[in-house]
Amino acid sequence: MSRVRKVHVKSFGCQMNVYDSHRMADTLAPAGFSETAHPEDADLVILNTCHIREKAVEKVYSEIGRMRVLKEAAAAQGRSIMIAVAGCVAQAESEEIVRRASAVDLVVGSQNYHRLPEMIARAANGAKIVDTEFPVEDKFEALAAPQRAAIAKRGISAFVTVQEGCDKFCTFCVVPYTRGAEVSRPVKQIVAEVERLAEAGVREVTLIGQNVNAYHGLGEDGAPSSLGKLLRRLAEVVGIVRLRYTTSHPRDMDDDLIAAHGKLAALMPYVHLPVQSGSDRMLAAMNRKHTRQDYLSVIAALRAARSDLAFSSDFIVGFPGETEDDFQDTLTLVDEVGFAGAYSFMYSPRPGTPAAEMADQVPAGVKAERLQRLQAAITWHQRAFNAASAGRNLDVLLEKPGKLPGQLVGRSPYLQAVQVMAPRSLIGQIAPVTVTEVGSNSLFGALAEETPAPQLAEAGA
Numbered sequence: 001m002s003r004v005r006k007v008h009v010k011s012f013g014c015q016m017n018v019y020d021s022h023r024m025a026d027t028l029a030p031a032g033f034s035e036t037a038h039p040e041d042a043d044l045v046i047l048n049t050c051h052i053r054e055k056a057v058e059k060v061y062s063e064i065g066r067m068r069v070l071k072e073a074a075a076a077q078g079r080s081i082m083i084a085v086a087g088c089v090a091q092a093e094s095e096e097i098v099r100r101a102s103a104v105d106l107v108v109g110s111q112n113y114h115r116l117p118e119m120i121a122r123a124a125n126g127a128k129i130v131d132t133e134f135p136v137e138d139k140f141e142a143l144a145a146p147q148r149a150a151i152a153k154r155g156i157s158a159f160v161t162v163q164e165g166c167d168k169f170c171t172f173c174v175v176p177y178t179r180g181a182e183v184s185r186p187v188k189q190i191v192a193e194v195e196r197l198a199e200a201g202v203r204e205v206t207l208i209g210q211n212v213n214a215y216h217g218l219g220e221d222g223a224p225s226s227l228g229k230l231l232r233r234l235a236e237v238v239g240i241v242r243l244r245y246t247t248s249h250p251r252d253m254d255d256d257l258i259a260a261h262g263k264l265a266a267l268m269p270y271v272h273l274p275v276q277s278g279s280d281r282m283l284a285a286m287n288r289k290h291t292r293q294d295y296l297s298v299i300a301a302l303r304a305a306r307s308d309l310a311f312s313s314d315f316i317v318g319f320p321g322e323t324e325d326d327f328q329d330t331l332t333l334v335d336e337v338g339f340a341g342a343y344s345f346m347y348s349p350r351p352g353t354p355a356a357e358m359a360d361q362v363p364a365g366v367k368a369e370r371l372q373r374l375q376a377a378i379t380w381h382q383r384a385f386n387a388a389s390a391g392r393n394l395d396v397l398l399e400k401p402g403k404l405p406g407q408l409v410g411r412s413p414y415l416q417a418v419q420v421m422a423p424r425s426l427i428g429q430i431a432p433v434t435v436t437e438v439g440s441n442s443l444f445g446a447l448a449e450e451t452p453a454p455q456l457a458e459a460g461a
């Protein structure tokens with residue numbers, strides 16, 4: 001009888017990579033691979049890489065170096081470990097990876113991982129495999145469906161990629177080059193995946209895409225669907241009680257999606273809407289295709305549709321040419337919107353992007369000092385937002401056991417982590433929780449009176 005082989009997938013970067021890592025494991029399951037959390041026990045290690053952060057490529061080579069040590073130790077014991085590099089760095093570096101790192105057996109681009117079983121079989125014969133072309137076939141159609149046990153192990157909240165790629169070409173960003181043009185999955189395919197997740201116990205689905213609200217997949221009626229329409233369809237799936245989506249572009253926030261926030265109970269009132277800068281001059285230099293006022297108008301329209309909507313965002317400080325006045329525009333935007341949270345970074349050049357060639361690069365010290373001021377402003381608003389939860393009853397989707405005995409951890413509608421003493425039978429249920437204490441990273445609460453009896457929660461909408 002052949003030995004069950006083990007795969008360890010190490011995921012870097014965004015939620016799209018986490019989703020891809022799951023789908024790689026799903027696709028390898030029928031080929032006899034089970035997942036392991038320990039690379040030293042694995043027959044196959046996949047590094048699912050991210051190209052977004054500074055020095056991403058060098059970090060990948062350091063990680064390959066660590067895996068090479070494991071590979072050599074296994075070889076000394078007569079065992080082999082195959083090393084695969086996947087994701088955006090694989091896409092961008094392609095053959096250069098096997099040239100620079102001889103320990104790597106295969107390189108698989110972000111559109112090709114459905115071919116992994118076949119590539120592994122070829123690499124087992126000693127060939128170095130590099131597959132980073134953008135194929136014509138539909139990757140999602142070719143992928144093996146996740147097994148029920150694998151879904152259950154991943155918890156009650158799942159990501160589903162509905163859109164990939166980007167046509168926006170912001171001048172600082174590598175995504176249009178590493179992930180290619182915008183492609184949307186058909187509604188039917190997404191509904192089938194979400195139904196499968198719901199049947200295996202998933203209660204919350206976050207639709208993901210680099211430009212998720214540019215979604216335009218083929219609808220069940222044969223016409224292109226919008227994200228708003230897709231969300232309305234998914235809210236009908238029995239068992240799915242919460243829907244979220246990320247990451248959005250302000251320009252693609254259409255009336256239909258805005259209206260969905262007012263009408264769809266399952267659609268959570270928390271929107272991640274990157275703005276990057278509050279200065280029109282910087283937004284133009286970044287090729288963001290929206291102004292500060294456009295962004296504020298979208299926020300106002302969303303709040304008009306649902307008054308309790310909370311927002312998070314992404315910011316870049318020290319983009320080439322940014323002056324103190326430009327930076328002040330960012331600070332005033334933060335105050336104007338009052339974000340519940342945000343990610344902020346110092347600009348760092350990505351090779352191959354237009355901004356990397358721009359004159360007027362801002363000195364590192366200035367960038368660091370601005371980042372500190374921006375983060376202080378963001379933190380102030382985040383704390384104010386969380387403090388306003390004290391004493392409120394929030395609907396919390398209970399996800400898993402907490403650190404303390406008898407404790408469960410869940411999420412509020414606004415994505416805040418909430419810790420509460422509650423029976424395990426409530427995992428997967430939405431329970432009203434009275435917030436008793438506000439910590440720096442999570443809220444603490446007690447089950448409110450009207451907590452439901454353990455049973456399958458009803459579908460949203």
Ligand code: SF4
Binds near residue numbers: 168173174176210249
């Ligand atoms: S819209 Fe987002 S993914 Fe597309 S280029 Fe701009 S920052 Fe990158």
